[in-house]
Structure formats: C-alpha cells, structure tokens
Amino acid sequence: MNSCKIPVPVEDEHGDNRWLSIHNRFLAETRHKDADVIFIGDSVIQALQHTDIWNELFVPLHCLNFGIHRDLVENVLWRVQNGELDNVKPKVILLHVGTNNYKNTAEEIVEGILEIINAIRERHHDVYIVVPTLLPRGQNPNAIREKLQNVNELLQKNLQNLPKIEFLSIDKGFIQPDGTISHHDMYDYLLLTNAGSKKAFEPVHEILQQLLHEGEPEKDLTPSE
Numbered sequence: 415m416n417s418c419k420i421p422v423p424v425e426d427e428h429g430d431n432r433w434l435s436i437h438n439r440f441l442a443e444t445r446h447k448d449a450d451v452i453f454i455g456d457s458v459i460q461a462l463q464h465t466d467i468w469n470e471l472f473v474p475l476h477c478l479n480f481g482i483h484r485d486l487v488e489n490v491l492w493r494v495q496n497g498e499l500d501n502v503k504p505k506v507i508l509l510h511v512g513t514n515n516y517k518n519t520a521e522e523i524v525e526g527i528l529e530i531i532n533a534i535r536e537r538h539h540d541v542y543i544v545v546p547t548l549l550p551r552g553q554n555p556n557a558i559r560e561k562l563q564n565v566n567e568l569l570q571k572n573l574q575n576l577p578k579i580e581f582l583s584i585d586k587g588f589i590q591p592d593g594t595i596s597h598h599d600m601y602d603y604l605l606l607t608n609a610g611s612k613k614a615f616e617p618v619h620e621i622l623q624q625l626l627h628e629g630e631p632e633k634d635l636t637p638s639e
Contacts, residue, residue: 418518418526421492424485433482437493440480444501449478451622452502454494455510456485457605458549465611471619475626478502486514487526494533506625507534508544508618512565513551513604520564527565528572531579542625545573546584546618553603555593580621584614 424433451472453459459481462468468479480498482489490511499507509530512523527545534543547566550559566585573581588599588610595603599610606614 416518416522416525418487418515418522419491419529420488421495422488423492423496424482424489433489436482437496437498440478440493440498441501443478444498447478448476449502449504450476450626451506451508452478452480452499452504453508453510454480454498455490455508456481456512456514457483458513459508459510461605462611462615465606466608467611467615467619471615472622475619475622478504481510484514485511487511487518487523487530491526491530491533494530494537499534499537504538504541506542506544506622507538508546508622509534510546510548513548513562516558516561520561520568523561523565524568524572527569531573531576540578542578542580544580544582544618544621544625545569546582546614549585549600549606549614550588550595551600551604553594553597580625582617582621584617587613 423437426433453462459479460483462472462481463479480493482493490509509527511530512527515523515526518526531543531545534541547569548562550562552559570581573579588595590596597603597607599607599613601607
C-alpha cells in the first residue's frame with residue numbers, strides 16, 4: 415500500500431497539538447479571508463511567507479499560505495480532505511509537497527500528489543492548479559536529490575495534458591557546476607534564503623499574474639485627446 419495515498423494527520427509526538435492547531439487556524443482563515451490564490455504544502459511554502467518576496471510579490475495578489483513545516487504528501491492530502499479548501503473560492507491553488515517523503519519511491523510520491531490534485535479538483539472544478547517542481551536539496555549530490563528529480567520528470571509526464579494545470583520549473587540555477595548548492599540560496603541546503611526565494615518564486619509570480627488576469631481586456635494605453 416502506498417502511504418502517500420492514505421490521508422493522515424501528523425501524530426502529536428510532543429503533546430502540544432501544534433500541527434492540528436495550525437490546521438484549525440487555516441480553517442478559520444478560510445471563513446474570514448477572501449483569497450485569490452492559496453499556497454498549500456510543506457516547509458518550502460511555510461518558509462516563503464517569512465521572506466521579502468512574499469510581502470513584495472504575493473501579498474498584493476491576495477494570497478493565503480497554508481504551508482506546514484515537515485508535512486508529507488499524506489498530511490497535505492488529509493488537510494485538503496478535512497476542510498482547508500472547502501469554504502474558499504480561489505482562482506488559483508499552488509501545491510508544493512513531496513520533498514519530505516524521501517522514504518517513499520518517486521512513483522509513490524507522484525501518485526500521492528496526483529491524489530491531492532484529484533481532491534482539489536473535486537472541490538474546485540474550474541480552479542487553476544499550479545504545481546512547481548520540487549527543489550534540489552543537500553549541499554552535495556545525494557540520493558534524495560536524484561529521487562526528487564525523478565519525481566519532477568514523472569510529474570511533468572503525468573500533468574502535461576491535464577486541463578487548467580500548470581507544471582512550472584522553479585529548480586533551475588541552484589546546483590552549481592561542481593554539483594553543490596550554495597548556502598546563499600538555501601541556508602540549510604533545503605529552505606530558501608531571500609535570494610533563493612527570489613530565484614525560485616519570481617517565475618511563480620509571473621504565472622500567477624497571467625492566470626489571475628486571464629480573459630481581462632488589455633488596457634488601452636493610448637493617450638486620450
């Protein structure tokens with residue numbers, strides 16, 4: 415059985431019920447805030463809201479951030495199936511998860527991500543879904559990095575013909591010619607610095623602007639007489 419396809423909450427190992435408290439906060443935000451874009455996923459998404467680029471580029475687009483540190487695919491699947499996207503009407507949903515499922519195979523991770531996409535589509539038939547590539551991790555070449563690259567390749571094949579899904583490459587430029595990743599891009603070789611966030615998420619901002627303004631008439635910039 416593929417664990418990525420079985421929705422589960424995070425076990426409360428520390429006894430403070432923190433993960434479920436965050437989930438409940440997200441539920442409250444869906445009832446009290448209108449969002450055009452919802453980011454949902456793991457540590458990379460959660461950390462993004464603490465960067466300069468989040469405030470500069472994404473807050474003006476009316477975005478909500480539903481990222482939780484260390485979440486696995488199956489945890490995000492549980493959150494989607496337990497209300498986090500039920501009381502909202504976003505135009506775009508961005509999904510980034512899978513880097514923490516290093517114990518699973520690339521095929522299992524992709525199957526789980528597709529399960530999340532199906533759960534999103536059941537709730538929002540016409541929403542655009544943006545799926546960025548998973549980022550490389552680790553200072554030096556390693557097996558997990560190779561697995562995540564396989565996930566990206568499999569995802570691209572599985573998503574390329576699906577309607578209203580944008581598979582977006584954000585993982586370029588992080589691996590240097592000698593195979594290493596700089597701490598200037600990822601301070602712990604997983605989570606992005608301000609510079610790394612700009613490199614990865616400026617393309618996301620561009621595609622979001624396109625999707626949010628799709629169908630709008632182009633502004634006439636001709637000076638009026």
